[in-house]
Amino acid sequence: MRRGGLVVLVLPSVLYLVVMFVYPFGYGVFLSLHPAKGASGASLANYFGFFGDPWQLRTIAVTASIAVPNTIVTVLLALAVAYAMRRGIWAERAITTLLVLPIALGTVLVAEGINGFYGPKGWLNQLLQLAGVADLPRLTHNYTGVMIALFVQHFPFCFLMLLGYISGIDPALESSARVLGARPWVVFRRVMWPLIAPGAAIAFALVFVMNFGVFPSAVLVGQPAGATRTIAIAAYQQAFEHYDMSMASAIAVVMGLCQLLGLAIVVALRGRLAATGVATVGAGKR
Amino acid sequence: MRGRVWRLVVFVFIVGFTLNLVGIVSHVAVSSLARRWFATPLPGAFTTEWYAYAWHEFQLPQVLTVTATVAASVTALALLLGFPAAYVLARRGFRAKNAVLLLYFLPLLIPQMTYGIPLATSLYRYRIGGTVAGVILANLVPMLPLAIFVLLPFVEQISESLEWAARVHGAGRWQVFRRVVLPLALPGLLTAGLLVLVNTVANFELTFLLSGAGSQTLVVALYYAVFAAGMRPIYSVDAMAVIYMGIVLLILVAALRFVRPTQMVFRLGGK
8 A cells, every 4th residue: 555655656747748748649640630621530631642742742851861871970970989988088078078068059059150160151161261172162051051060969969878888888898808819890890899789779769860850950051941841840831830730740740650660770770780799798787 | 000090080080070069169159249250260350249239139138037937947847746756766666667667758759849749739729839838838848757867866876774764763754755865865856957957948849839929938039030140130149149058058067067978868778
């Protein structure tokens, strides 16, 4: 009786999330099946409308063309740097603190900074001009701008996540492999990678999902009417410019399904990765 | 030899990336102080008048009041609802525990744009959307789980035998909470509070979807200013950005006294 009594304390938070998170989700799915105009019963008209309209359908391709390459580059670079820093480096605390900045400051500020720094008259282009580059690249208000913004935002996130994960792996495993004569590459491939792979898979999934939902960067540093009209922008426009909440919900559902598909692919690949791993004993401390 | 080249490449990359970060942030700061700045390394003349201009033109007194109200309310509510939950999760096992943990995880995992649109739709339906209350309620959705997951390890560290000892000496349940658990959990509450505070001030998507004319927080007001670039001098937009940056940095510096930077992101492979 008493044991049961205490568990009641989780109820307020659970109730809150059910009302404010689970219910709206269900309501959104329901709404997406009941178009604003036309049939009174449930219908897939919104989804047919979305997939039948090339201008809307294109947003999936646009978003994927941003999210997929960006995620791969971000995770690979973060993995390489975190692995190199696994036993600490000079000024680590200062560097990691600096890296938290873009996460804490948020996308809007980073976007404004990128518009200035990478802009046509920004410091980077001035530097390139000084270096004698004749044909100055255009780095903002296009696809490149969004890629830079997302990388600046998500590289630190992914790096800090992997650094915490990799530094939690027992260093004795690596030392034993070295003592037994394994070269650095073999240590990585046969000992460390199998231990890192689960963390890398989660990091990949998280970064992909965040990239796929890109909104403020795509508007502020991108070209929201064309090259970087992502699926989140399409959903927002339906909801707050056309006031068609039903269609907006349908697009949000499609966006969620795309993110889920990405997760599923990572999980499937992860099964493969584990199968090639050799050392799975003594998995990470945390 | 090869190892050394490799380390050098990594080091150069880190230096490059941090320089790029410093450049991004300081470009905003320099621009906010420029009288006029066009294609030169530094502006010709400096001025602070853009701050006064931004203060009036962007209605910053009102925006800052909303921001403070939202941040304080979300923090208080997240701790109030989150602490009991973290306590139970740390102390007891129960049948639906995994389902409850999943429920706490999802709002942190799913991007805000995905669940924000249905959430906004339902809140506008009940006429809560567009108000300060709506912004607070929506922000609490990801912040409550954040508070719970930050608090959890802190509560786990409090030895249960201390509570038993207090009970043996005749303390009631409330007294145990008030005199034993709460003082020991104070560092955790402070850490969780600061992290929720900085995340709420910087949280864009949900606030953006839920806020109306009188309920914009600073970061949303900044978004609209950047979005409508050209309406007002860019220097005044950057002045507002610097004010925003100052507030976030202040809370961040306080938060970093308690947590390591690596703890600011998801704990991978944790519970």
